[in-house]
Amino acid sequence: MIPSNSLKQLKQRFNGRLIGPHDAGYDKARLVWNGMIDRKPALIAQCREVQDVVSCIVFARENDLRVAVRGGGHSVAGHGTCDHGLVIDLSALRGVHVDPQTGVGQCGGGATWADVDGATQPFGLATPGGRSVGYGNRRLDAGWRARHLRNLYGLSCDNLLAAEVVTADGRVVQASEQQNHDLLWGLRAAGVTSVSSPGWTTACTRWVPPSCSSRCFTTGRAPARRCASTGTSTA
Numbered sequence: 001m002i003p004s005n006s007l008k009q010l011k012q013r014f015n016g017r018l019i020g021p022h023d024a025g026y027d028k029a030r031l032v033w034n035g036m037i038d039r040k041p042a043l044i045a046q047c048r049e050v051q052d053v054v055s056c057i058v059f060a061r062e063n064d065l066r067v068a069v070r071g072g073g074h075s076v077a078g079h080g081t082c083d084h085g086l087v088i089d090l091s092a093l094r095g096v097h098v099d100p101q102t103g104v105g106q107c108g109g110g111a112t113w114a115d116v117d118g119a120t121q122p123f124g125l126a127t128p129g130g131r132s133v134g135y136g137n138r139r140l141d142a143g144w145r146a147r148h149l150r151n152l153y154g155l156s157c158d159n160l161l162a163a164e165v166v167t168a169d170g171r172v173v174q175a176s177e178q179q180n181h182d183l184l185w186g187l188r189a190a191g192v193t194s195v196s197s198p199g200w201t202t203a204c205t206r207w208v209p210p211s212c213s214s215r216c217f218t219t220g221r222a223p224a225r226r227c228a229s230t231g232t233s234t235a
């Protein structure tokens with residue numbers, strides 16, 4: 001049970017949407033990709049900016065709440081949600097910006113591969129990702145993306161250049177080759193086990209992969225129109 005005065009304070013500093021069990025849209029907001037997962041969080045915080053994530057971390061610590069970070073919500077085991085705790089939902093942080101000159105893209109922690117592919121393909125660029133377009137990019141950085149790009153350019157995690165991270169004590173830090181290099185290494189190597197570990201509540205809100213191919217490849221439901229306009233075929 002979250003104390004009402006604590007929730008009131010969070011509402012004052014939170015710019016996204018807070019959804020509790022008695023609010024409209026709760027059942028829709030708690031859905032994840034795997035329909036067999038039926039968890040009921042005490043609060044779902046749909047963040048709109050980095051500071052919202054910080055507010056959530058501070059709030060969870062103050063109220064001793066379990067935390068689940070939700071990126072794309074595609075984890076089969078339902079790691080993006082939890083019972084009776086706080087879901088830090090990044091699905092609204094899904095903007096993707098691609099610089100075709102440098103071949104570097106930036107995207108929000110809630111962006112899915114459909115978002116990333118949709119932003120890179122108009123430039124004829126791509127970066128290694130997953131086989132489906134529904135899952136979030138952050139967790140997949142720790143894994144691998146199948147098909148063509150992996151063989152040419154390595155794993156998704158190999159292409160992660162930098163990340164903006166909210167730490168478990170509510171600090172916003174940059175992880176790159178120049179700053180907090182060990183954290184970048186950890187983000188590249190981390191699996192779901194470390195995410196589930198108590199006290200590990202880092203939320204990655206931005207990542208910077210190099211777009212690494214002059215050709216694009218699409219996976220599953222990626223927009224065929226954009227792919228066609230770059231003159232490449234759908235895989």
Ligand SMILES: Cc1cc2nc3c(=O)[nH]c(=O)nc-3n(C[C@H](O)[C@H](O)[C@H](O)COP(=O)(O)OP(=O)(O)OC[C@H]3O[C@@H](n4cnc5c(N)ncnc54)[C@H](O)[C@@H]3O)c2cc1C
Nearest residue numbers: 069071072073074075079080109131136139143144203204
């Ligand atoms: C049909 C299918 C195909 C798949 N294919 C592949 C594949 O080809 N390659 C592959 O590597 N994996 C694959 N997966 C696994 C999938 O990539 C993982 O389940 C991944 O965790 C999904 O990412 P998500 O952001 O959608 O996860 P979510 O369900 O949102 O979260 C999963 C975990 O990641 C954490 N997390 C998510 N976003 C953040 C963030 N921004 N900051 C901190 N923690 C975060 C969550 O707290 C949680 O612990 C597949 C899964 C399915 C169901």
